[in-house]
Amino acid sequence: MTISYRRIAIALPVLLLAPAAHAQSAQSTEALEQATRAGDDVIVTAARAATPADTVAQAVTVLDTATIERRQTVVLADLLRQTPGIAVARTGGVGGVTSVFIRGAESDQTAALIDGVKINDPSAPGGGFNFGELLVGNIARVEVLRGASSVLWGSQAIGGVVNMITRQPTDRLSVNARAEGGAMGTGQAFANVSGRAGAIAASLGGGYYTTDGISSYARGSERDGFRHYGGNASVTATLASNVSVDLRGFYANGRTEFDGFPAPNYTFNDTREYSDAEQWVGYGGVNVALFDGALRNRLGYARTDIARTSYDRALTPRETYRSQGQNYRLDYQGVADLGAVARATFGAEREISRLYTRGYGSTDRGRARLFSVYGQLALTPLAGVTATGGVRHDDHDRFGGATVGAASLAWTPNDGATLLRGSWSQGFKAPTLFQLNGSTGNPNLRPERSEGWDAGVTQRALDGALEASATWFRRVSRDLINTRACSPAVDGPICDTRPFGIYDNVARTRAQGLEFALTLRPVEALTVVAAYTYLDGENRSPGASFGLPLLRRPRDSTTVNADYHWPFGLSTGVTLTAVGDSYDVGQVRLDGYVLADLRAALPLSDNIELYARLENAFDQRYLVAVDYGNPGRAAYGGVRLRY
Template sequence: MRFLPFSLAAATAFAPIAAHAEPDDAKIIVVASGVAQPADEVGRSVTVIDRAEIEQRQTVALSDLLATTPGVTVARNGGLGTATALSIRGAQSDQTLVLIDGIRVSDPSSTGGAFNFASLLAGSIERVEVLRGPNSVIWGSQAIGGVVNVTTLQGAQGLYLRANAEGGSFGTFNGNAAIAGGNDRITAGLTAGYLTTDGISAAADGTEADGYRQFGATGNVQVTLAEGLALDLRGYYADGKVDLDGYAPPAFTFGDTREYAKTQELYGYAGLRHEAFGGRLRNRIGFTLSDIDRDGYTGDDSIAYRYRGRAERYLYQGDAMLADPLRIVFGAEHEQSRIRYDEGFGSTGRYSAGITSVYGQAIVTPIAPVTVTAGVRNDDHSRFGNHWTWNADLAVRATADTLLHASYGEGFKAPTLYQLYSAYGFQDLQPETARSYEAGVRQSLAGGKVALGATWFHRDADNQIDFNFATSSYFNLNKTRAEGIELEAVLRPVAAFTVRGNVTHVTAENRTAGSIGKDLPRRPRDTASVSADYRFPFGLSLGGTVTMVGDSFNDAGNATRIDGYALAGVRAEMPVTKMLSVYGRVDNIGDVRYQQITGYGTYGRAAYGGVRVRFQ
């Protein structure tokens, strides 16, 4: 992609290079240590996206917004609803742990156990934290590349209502509604949404559009049972159907077919919270459930495959402030995962695995400007035995406007049941492990009008699991390595004008003998995004985003190149009354033709418009 170096240089010249990570003492981070911390005590790289930014960017699929954040790349097998993989700092997509309202939402029946971002729409989401780098001490298996922590609409005292409806290109309609309320004893939040689209062809050279529809809902209730004791109930449900393309006879080349798939996802949490000693000791016990049904159908509506994945998790977490400079976070968990499948060609199975974990982490502030965090975890897997992971990070407020941060983290991920036992499985697979280092600085200038950040990172992974197309089975790569730098900033010369941008350079390579120096598939070395928004005194908001993605390779042998691309979009919103506004956007305004995965289609120019209602 020859234009990329020039584009990055241009972005650097015209705007600070980045987004989302301005130093803000009032910002609270949960994903770094599993408990709420001020941002200036966190020694790890975390991006925070709130509801205001989701609405400003008019986000429908959360993955599209995450793709504009530092260190994150996204690849989708066609239009909305098709398989969507997210990679952090060059890691495998199934090495990203996803949490929705504290529930691990990985699919035990999928190939690598990864969460499919295709189903995660933004209508119900209030806040997202993206932690870049391993953090298995707190979050356990799968947190090798990073963690995406999603919070949906929560209950609150009083009454809050919002709704929006939009339509546009490709026969698309998207509607969402949310209500939250409560009093000092009980609060609750509920959201519901429906999306339907005619879509585009999943095959790049196809002519038949592949549509998608989804109904989704979230709910949560918090009940104060007694002083210091509360009950938490949370749930998330998504039901989707997506049309697919495949390999039809007699040529068996990828193209238009009438195949489709249905997916139902149900995630739930029930738990108790207890506070004692004036809030200096907090305890939480809970149970989480993940239940995913995936069915594939042929063009004549016959069943092609069935997958059933279920994970039950029992957990305890303690959070003790032993003294002002010392905080201890500790816990124990047990997860039981189960899969059932019928792959449609005589391959059927039913398997389960369990993992029991204990962990502890100390957060120490020896002097006010310095916070040190260190922890250890033991995972006892029913098949692979005990494994220890460690982490440590440091945050130093060097001056009122300068934060230095550094961290070391380890990751651990056992092979999935599918990778071990399916028709493509290999039972001698070994667990994946990783060690990661990072160091960086966050700087505020001009009285907070400019915020800059720079982070260097390095990760070595052992036994990374990949698929061998020659043998049609999974295997372990001996070593992989990812190293790079992230630059990020926010410019607010006046309250009404915000410019955000970021640049990431990462080299993600296979370090296994015979393949040393080969780029890992679909890992562009360079990505960048610049976004600007301005609100006029009479209420009109105008904005735009440019996202640039460099060249990559579609295959492990680096024989098939995927050309880089740059996409630009514009948006506007205008209030009509205090409660009602109208909005619209044009995506890929240049009608750029590009691919994220060789042979799969992507959207051209598209326009959408809608209305938004809010009452509080």
């Protein structure tokens, strides 16, 4: 199946000549701005458009600007760890490879977005996104959508979606900046300026971070540092009352030092290895609203480019591995209001992915094309009832087609005070270019698939002073891709070049559990936010692994954030994180742990604020991955400016 670019080229001028209307296209800059201003009352990720939260049946956690600033978190993964349903495993200190598991799904089954643009790495073996190099920086909002969302977000959204929204353009000149320093030779500075001049609104930002770090090897003595700098930009031009153009960009450059497996024993130990990574994300889109805004259209083009190079100072030449992954995506999306009781979301995407890797004695290249069409219909037959159903079909030039569906129901009998939710969804993940073409590649792979459901309730009471939610979920995943020994009798001559095995659809998992969330404001000055997750994740693959727990995913995890604002302006807070036992490679048991972080902030004026925090206050020693260290007690302080 192929897309007709000629038809799009003909249709777009027709749309531009249509009667004027107010433009607010799905995932447009205006929609992102609206979500940023609205706090957790509006969600843009669940329906790929700004949607009232009490009509969304899937479980979504919103981390708004106020929450992000109050918690003072530097690394985005540490912020995600505090949300229900998420487990995080980092190999070493800041900058180390970081996996984010949503509801027990594999880390590369998480769709990662920057301002609505998918940024998963096509050069990574599993095609996932390394959250270890992503700092909070100028991110103003994070939406975590839990549960399969492949109907709207396509491949990889089996566990869920993490959408990170940077600071968006504002109508008046706005400046946000901060600088801080502290333990382990750590320093950072970030700034963002936004505003409007006539029909042009823009937001520009950048920042720098450096730390000497800790030893990645838990028993090592040599520190492994991390350095990062980057920038973000968002520009929108309003050409008419119903037409706007969006341009967005994101850039990140990082150097991560790490430990490896040196000769002659090839066991994990201190090494002088490091990796350079550079990431570009670019997006351009045209938004057109028709029929007094009843039909909102967006035609966009996005490109992501991720390049990584690894080095070992002990070797000659130093370079050990190089990879580059690129994605080119052209997409159309429409959102139509069909009277007062229905809204349709529909679209088509054309994606081309490229891979280049060099190292360990081989050079691999790969290319794949994917064409997708999707549609979703949301009905409101009665006041307070929203029923949603959708379907998606993807046509891949290597493995053929994949079709998934989803359905959900949200009901609030009392204008949002009580929200009853239920959803069923299928997910899929296309084989990566590495899995299809690499040294263990298999051109006959099928997509990974999942099917699951969840049911939950959210209750608000005491005039907003109490909000509690509970969700039960279950998901079964099949045809998961893993390596096995290559068999000439089964696989044929391909085994002549597959001495280390071959990828195949051989794995199966089951994950089920409970998520609880509580927000309590007993008095205006005190806010308590708590999250608890119970996860029963099990390997269901035939053979010796059947029945074993999923790796690096603890059964129990709890986070409590308590913040108090004192009458004289001082704000103080504490984060308590309790994580239960988990298992790593070889079914090595990792003991659970409890962490305590303290923080304080004091405004000196309306524009200047001093802040400080103490992380891991009790100097807890713990592991989330076998033999990889974690930072001990560390103190930081800084200043924040707002104008």
